[in-house]
Amino acid sequence: MKRILVPIDFSDNALNALEYARVLFNNEECTFFLLNVYVSNRSVMLSEEYNDAILGEMSDESEHELEALLKKLIKNNDHSNHEFKAISVPDTLLKAINSVSASKEIDYIVMGTKGAKGAKEIFLGSNTVKVINGINRCPVIVVPQSYVPKTPSIVAFSTNFKRTFHQNELAPLIEITASKGAKINIARIMAEEYLTDKQNANKEILKSLFQNLDHIFCKIDVENSETEALRDFAMQTESDLIALVHHKQNFFQKLMEEDVVDKISFNSPVPLLILPELK
Structure with missing residues (x-):
């Protein structure tokens, strides 16, 4: 079984990368791990209680959006050989990807090239570059925002x-x-x-x-x-x-x-x- 990691920030670019992964491995038995990472840095300007409250809200929002996405994917899944699992992590993107890649024995990382606010002329965003340079155990596939997923020939x-x-x-x-x-x-x-x-x-x-x-x-x-x-x-x-x-x-x-x-x-x-x- 293939184990595919897809970083998800719920932008169109990230969802398009997920769709590309599903098309690329459409005939493979796969588990897609949907990874959402939210900022975990505490502010020294805020109280401990306020920091906890903010991080709690971030965690709840991340898990809620992942759950909604999972329900949608499962409902519309036309590949019985595909399953989806959600992971919500309070960390930096690179650290989270490295950790999950190792613990879940990931075969491929498939990601978009920028988030929802990326400029149209930019292909490789800073997060994408960091992941490419910081991952050395499995292949990384990066998908342009406007690319229509299809099987490569x-x-x-x-x-x-x-x-x-x-x-x-x-x-x-x-x-x-x-x-x-x-x-x-x-x-x-x-x-x-x-x-x-x-x-x-x-x-x-x-x-x-x-x-x-x-x-x-x-x-x-x-x-x-x-x-x-x-x-x-x-x-x-x-x-x-x-x-x-x-x-x-x-x-x-x-x-x-x-x-x-x-x-x-x-x-x-x-x-x-x-x-x-x-x-």
């Missing part, structure tokens, strides 16, 4: 072949692609014209890992930035999902090192499947 996978991939590292990508009968377009994004011997060796390893999947290798020319190149490639090939391993040498890490405004401005047209790097 073409996956763009980004690599420069500078590192060796491992079976367990790519297992989530292989699993999703195989279960959906999707094609993988392996996007080689690099300025160099030719691969080194090491890169060619890594490419052969990747071929063996993808040998039972429909896949092709593509070279992408970088005119402005790697992020734009990958985004344009995904759009041109009508990809439904962008997959990459979150390691220090790939475009996502470079995105994190850019100017603070640019960090949250990568506007992907489709969901991202971010695989943790396994040493």
Whole structure:
């Protein structure tokens, strides 16, 4: 049984991410853990009694909204292999996700990219970035706010072949692609014209890992930035999902090192499947 964690703030973006998770794993036996996190910081300006009252109200509101959402999901659930459980936690989002991911042995985290008040031009909000950088035990799938959930048929996978991939590292990508009968377009994004011997060796390893999947290798020319190149490639090939391993040498890490405004401005047209790097 798959165990899927979906952070829920009851915004349209979060609910859309939940719907995407249900579509992506529609044929799988799944338990969806709906995690709502509310602020637990006590104010030093307020009395102990007042702090307790405020936190109590937050807890009651969180549990009430989760209960209402659960009832709605159960009532409209057309997949008998799907069940839903609610978790309400007074903590920071990252700490709560790390704790629940470990205790519930989560297989995937599926989340929206911003909350209800996010600006339209922003794709990766600060909370999303913190989760991606702070989670290293399971894949994170981030879903654009306006994306209409559908089963992926073409996956763009980004690599420069500078590192060796491992079976367990790519297992989530292989699993999703195989279960959906999707094609993988392996996007080689690099300025160099030719691969080194090491890169060619890594490419052969990747071929063996993808040998039972429909896949092709593509070279992408970088005119402005790697992020734009990958985004344009995904759009041109009508990809439904962008997959990459979150390691220090790939475009996502470079995105994190850019100017603070640019960090949250990568506007992907489709969901991202971010695989943790396994040493």
